[in-house]
Amino acid sequence: xxxxxxxxxxxxxxxxxxxxxxxxxxxxxxxxxxxxxxxxxxxxxxxxxxxxxxxxxxxxxxxxxxxxxxxxxxxxxxxxxxxxxxxxxxxxxxxxxxxxxxxxxxxxxxxxxxxxxxxxxxxxxxxxxxxxxxxxxxxxxxxxxxxxxxxxxxxxxxx
Amino acid sequence: xxxxxxxxxxxxxxxxxxxxxxxxxxxxxxxxxxxxxxxxxxxxxxxxxxxxxxxxxxxxxxxxxxxxxxxxxxxxxxxxxxxxxxxxxxxxxxxxxxxxxxxxxxxxxxxxxxxxxxxxxxxxxxxxxxxxxxxxxxxxxxxxxxxxxxxxxxxxxxxxxxxxxxxxxxxxxxxxxxxxxxxxxxxxxxxxxxxxxxxxxxxxxxxxxxxxxxxxxxxxxxxxxxxxxxxxxxxxxxxxxxxxxx
Numbered sequence: 001x002x003x004x005x006x007x008x009x010x011x012x013x014x015x016x017x018x019x020x021x022x023x024x025x026x027x028x029x030x031x032x033x034x035x036x037x038x039x040x041x042x043x044x045x046x047x048x049x050x051x052x053x054x055x056x057x058x059x060x061x062x063x064x065x066x067x068x069x070x071x072x073x074x075x076x077x078x079x080x081x082x083x084x085x086x087x088x089x090x091x092x093x094x095x096x097x098x099x100x101x102x103x104x105x106x107x108x109x110x111x112x113x114x115x116x117x118x119x120x121x122x123x124x125x126x127x128x129x130x131x132x133x134x135x136x137x138x139x140x141x142x143x144x145x146x147x148x149x150x151x152x153x154x155x156x157x158x159x
Numbered sequence: 160x161x162x163x164x165x166x167x168x169x170x171x172x173x174x175x176x177x178x179x180x181x182x183x184x185x186x187x188x189x190x191x192x193x194x195x196x197x198x199x200x201x202x203x204x205x206x207x208x209x210x211x212x213x214x215x216x217x218x219x220x221x222x223x224x225x226x227x228x229x230x231x232x233x234x235x236x237x238x239x240x241x242x243x244x245x246x247x248x249x250x251x252x253x254x255x256x257x258x259x260x261x262x263x264x265x266x267x268x269x270x271x272x273x274x275x276x277x278x279x280x281x282x283x284x285x286x287x288x289x290x291x292x293x294x295x296x297x298x299x300x301x302x303x304x305x306x307x308x309x310x311x312x313x314x315x316x317x318x319x320x321x322x323x324x325x326x327x328x329x330x331x332x333x334x335x336x337x338x339x340x341x342x343x344x345x346x347x348x349x350x351x352x353x354x355x356x357x358x359x360x361x362x363x364x365x366x367x368x369x370x371x372x373x374x375x376x377x378x379x380x381x382x383x384x385x386x387x388x389x390x391x392x393x394x395x396x397x398x399x400x401x402x403x404x405x
Contacts, residue, residue, distance in 0.1 A: 019222050021392040022278055024351045025361070026222055029398035030242035031175065033256050037246045061318025064325075067285065068302055068317060071292045 170199075170247050171211040173228050174396070175239040175257065175264055178205045183231060189221040196228060199250055201257035204264055207232060208253065211246045229396035237272040239264060240396040267401055274345060274363050275394035277372060281333035281358035283325035284388040291324045298324055326357060332386035333358035336379045343368070343375060348399045357387070361399040369394060 019026070171189055176182070178200050187193035190212025198205045207228065215221065222243060229240040247253045257264070292298055298320045305313040337360055341347040344362035353359050364372050373391065380389040 019219065019226065021280060021390055022226075022395055022398075023222070024353055024359070025276075025278060025395065025398040026226060026243045027217070028242070028351045029361075029401075030240045030396075031245075031401040032242050033172075033245060033247070033260075035247075035252060035256065036172065037169070037248065038242075038244050058315060058318075060322060061315045062311075064288075064318035064321035065305065065314035067288055068292055068298070068305075068321060071289050 168249065169211040170208040170250055170253060171215070172241050172245045172247055172253060173207045173209070173225060174232060174241050175268075176205050176207060176232060176236060177265075177268055178203050180205060180232070180236045180238075182207055183235070186228060186231070187224070188228065189224045190215060193224060199253055199257075201254040202261050204257045204261055206253045206257055207238075208247075208250070215244065215246070217243060226396070230394075233275070233394075233396055237268040237274075238396060239267055239271070239401045240398050242398075263402075271363070271397040271400055273366055274397065274400075275366055275369060276361050276397045276399055277344075277364055277369070277391060277393035278350065278361045278395060278399075279336075279340065279358070279376065280353065280356045280390045280392070281329060281336065282356050282388045282390070283322075283329040284384070284386065285325070286385045286388075287325050287328050288321065290385055291321065291328060295320070295324045329387040330357040332383040336376075336383065336387070336389065339379060340372070340375060343372060346400060350399060361395075363397065363400045366394070 171194075173188065173196065176198075180198075182196070182198050182205075186196040188196050188209035190209075191214075192212070194210040194212070196207060196209045199208050225240075225243050229238060232238040247256070292302065298317070301313070301317040301320050305317045337347070337358060340360075340362060344364055346363040348361050350359040350361050362372070376389060376391050383389075
């Protein structure tokens with residue numbers, strides 16, 4: 001990976017003053033002298049390494065399984081050229097066209113989805129990019145002009 | 160400085176330094192009512208000690224006191240930090256111990272002189288979930304199975320495979336990271352296994368090389384960001400390099 005990308009995000013957490021990430025060193029490393037007594041470390045388990053992934057827990061497994069499903073959705077969305085509009089319509093639920101589009105999206109049939117996208121646009125009026133906007137604009141028709149202007153900017157074959 | 164403690168009293172030992180090491184005055188140590196820190200010279204060495212608290216528990220405050228003192232001492236010269244919680248029955252036994260191990264200690268001090276310990280932990284990262292789901296045949300198979308027949312059992316199996324896969328990806332990347340960093344460090348040691356980590360290693364570095372090392376870790380973290388999460392801690396007292404042998 002080229003340099004420069006990591007400066008914007010923290011890719012490596014670095015700490016000096018905290019105990020959490022070096023507790024085992026203070027407790028299990030360092031010089032030991034056999035004839036010395038070691039104080040009791042009872043209660044030390046309060047301080048634990050802040051590991052975000054605790055392996056071997058059923059809760060974690062279930063969370064991962066759930067995350068797999070989310071990955072499915074995210075992957076489908078980013079890897080296919082589903083128009084943004086489709087996402088909005090699909091999340092709107094209710095409309096049969098929306099449900100159909102979602103189903104096809106899952107099968108990753110790129111072309112078909114793009115085609116259906118156009119059909120969906122027609123079916124729902126093709127002037128509402130977002131569900132929210134649609135709801136607001138139903139009351140105020142004049143604002144429709146904004147929506148159709150935006151639509152013209154998109155490459156579209158339907159008009 | 161307070162009056163010297165009675166020789167029969169047990170002492171808490173923070174670390175060993177050269178006899179010439181200037182120990183900063185006014186420091187206090189571990190315990191609920193922290194006792195003043197003092198030095199105990201024996202031959203070419205000195206132990207940094209305080210009266211042992213009557214009842215010492217490994218509390219956060221005490222661990223920090225131990226750590227802080229070791230770090231502070233490290234600024235003025237090499238120090239061999241003790242493991243937390245080492246209590247000697249009396250000053251005389253500390254003196255005997257220092258004289259008996261003088262050569263080893265001096266060699267170890269020489270080794271850590273001007274150097275710091277940097278600790279690196281590597282953990283699996285969920286950023287690798289996407290690639291794992293797409294690339295790992297086992298995860299793929301179990302995912303399909305879970306789709307066909309959803310349920311608790313199928314989810315647990317899938318999740319287990321994901322955890323294994325993420326761990327494997329992290330371990331592979333961590334091995335590369337370890338090899339690259341070892342090449343620029345003066346010494347490398349594996350540290351105690353820590354739950355959730357695929358690698359726990361410490362590096363001995365020249366103080367002047369610290370920035371360069373951090374840069375290397377950042378670059379590696381960026382390169383392997385969807386495989387492993389790296390956590391760098393330091394500069395630390397050289398807990399992992401207290402033995403004279405290289």
